Amino acid sequence: MKRVRNLLPVLGLCLAASACGGSEPVTLAEIVVYPEAVPIDGENIVAESVAESIRAGAGDEAVDVEIRMYTVPNDTLWEDVKLFYATETGSADWDASGELTSETDFVSTIGWTRGGQMRPQAFVVAFSPDPLGGPPFLILMLVSE
Secondary structure (H helix, E strand, C coil): CHHHHCHHHHHHHHHHHCCCECCCCCCHHHCCCCCCCEECCCCCHHHHHHHHHHHHHHCCCCCEEEEEEEECCCCCCHHHHHHHHHHHHHCCCCEEEEEEEEECCCCEEEEEEECECCCCEEEEEEEECCCCCCCCEEEEEEEEC
């Protein structure tokens, strides 16, 4: 959880760094969802805990945070998720951000930034196997200044 909380200051830096482009802002609803992903409605304790940690960390920031959570099939691999989103963001004016990328046993993240001076954005995909034995989950997060 500490790793997730540490993500928000990095997001702030990435938003500031992305403030040089001129792209129109997007909403999380406009970003493609990983194939076979099923929305979570609070029934995944671990995913909800990670998402709440992200929301709590954003409370003091002057940013808008959109979060959507999904379960994915048990045979889903992090490498496949990364490839899918790298392909999707590569055609949509996003720049890969090493600062938003992390791989651990608990949760792995990959992120991108985009935007103009008026509204920079960061998009982060988090993937985690469920340590309670449920299916792996994805958290999609869009942070807009």
